[in-house]
Amino acid sequence: xxxxxxxxxLDLYPDFEALVAExxxxxxxxxxxxxxxxxxxxxxxxxxxxKYVRAxxxxxxxxxxxxxxxxxxxxxxxxxTRYVGEVGLDAGPRYFSSLDRQTEVFRRILRxxxxxxxxxxxxxxxxxxxxxxxxxxxxxxxxxxKFVFHWFTGTAADARRAVNIGCYFSINSQMLQTDRGRALVxxxxxxxxxxxxxxxxxxxxxxxxxxxxxxxxxxxxxxxxGLSSAESAAVVLRNLKILTA
Numbered sequence: 554x555x556x557x558x559x560x561x562x563l564d565l566y567p568d569f570e571a572l573v574a575e576x577x578x579x580x581x582x583x584x585x586x587x588x589x590x591x592x593x594x595x596x597x598x599x600x601x602x603x604k605y606v607r608a609x610x611x612x613x614x615x616x617x618x619x620x621x622x623x624x625x626x627x628x629x630x631x632x633x634t635r636y637v638g639e640v641g642l643d644a645g646p647r648y649f650s651s652l653d654r655q656t657e658v659f660r661r662i663l664r665x666x667x668x669x670x671x672x673x674x675x676x677x678x679x680x681x682x683x684x685x686x687x688x689x690x691x692x693x694x695x696x697x698x699k700f701v702f703h704w705f706t707g708t709a710a711d712a713r714r715a716v717n718i719g720c721y722f723s724i725n726s727q728m729l730q731t732d733r734g735r736a737l738v739x740x741x742x743x744x745x746x747x748x749x750x751x752x753x754x755x756x757x758x759x760x761x762x763x764x765x766x767x768x769x770x771x772x773x774x775x776x777x778x779g780l781s782s783a784e785s786a787a788v789v790l791r792n793l794k795i796l797t798a
Contacts, residue, residue: 554771554786557582557793558764559723560638560675560703560749563606564596572763577603581764582793586638586675586703587611589620590627597633609636614643614677617658618651624658631665631672638675639703642688645679656684663692673699673796675723682707686714695719699796704728704751709740716742721796723749726762729773739777747796748774748789 558576563585566572576583585596586609596608612620612627631637640662642655666672678685682705689700701721705712715722722741725748728734738746748770753761757769768782775785 554768554783555580555582555790556764556767556771556786557748557789558750558752558767559584559701559747559793560586560725561752561764562586562588562639562754563764564592565753566761566763570599573599573603573606576764577605579765580605581767582790583607583764584609584636584638584675588613588616588639590623590630593630593633607636608634609638609675610634611637611639612658612662613639614641614651614655614659615648617655618648621654621658624661627662628665631669635671635673636675637662637666637672638701639677640674641677642681642685643677643679644681644684648679652681656688659685660688660692663688663698667693667697670697673701675701675703678702678705678707680706682711682715686711686718690718701747701796703749705737709737712737712741716745721745721747721792723747724770724774725749725751725755726757726766726770726773727751727755729770729777735777738774743778743788744792744795746774746789747792 583606600606600608703723748767750762755762757766771786772782775782
């Protein structure tokens with residue numbers, strides 16, 4: 554099966570460079586998201602020599618309180634990539650105090666992407682899906698960018714709204730281990746689903762999940778949607794090709 558890991562923090566693994574090579578050798582389509590624009594250069598350098606790994610230019614909402622001034626660097630680098638992430642909002646208790654600043658930064662990101670055109674964003678939306686959708690609708694005209702909600706935890710109404718404006722969803726194995734997560738994934742259009750690990754923030758066995766472990770998500774997705782594993786993998790690959798066409 555050809556696998557897709559559309560959200561993985563490759564640069565947070567101790568064997569970063571070897572892991573990039575492993576993804577390429579195994580033919581796993583991997584989006585290496587970053588958390589700050591200062592991480593972009595090395596990620597891009599390693600990914601640019603591969604067939605299957607792509608680097609995304611990020612500004613993680615959980616780091617905005619301390620790193621918001623890096624948005625100027627982020628804007629200067631945007632022209633070097635089609636992929637943007639991890640970006641978005643986090644209104645969880647730990648990060649709620651910076652939500653206004655997060656909103657300011659995310660709004661700038663959306664405006665820049667709308668102006669540039671053709672960008673694909675991997676979006677964080679913890680307790681903030683409605684606000685994220687509001688900002689997308691306010692700042693990005695139809696067709697100017699594409700959006701993939703990573704580890705979506707919004708309401709059913711938020712999910713329907715996201716579907717209606719053309720968003721995709723990258724799902725991981727941990728999401729499919731809860732009744733709520735399975736219900737959400739089962740309700741989403743199958744042509745909007747991608748797979749991810751969100752490694753190293755998810756586990757596989759005794760260690761952090763690696764892109765090769767996304768096969769477990771494919772199998773869980775197959776069970777949730779009444780497909781074979783091969784059919785599930787083929788659907789995800791087809792969705793990726795349409796997204797990135």
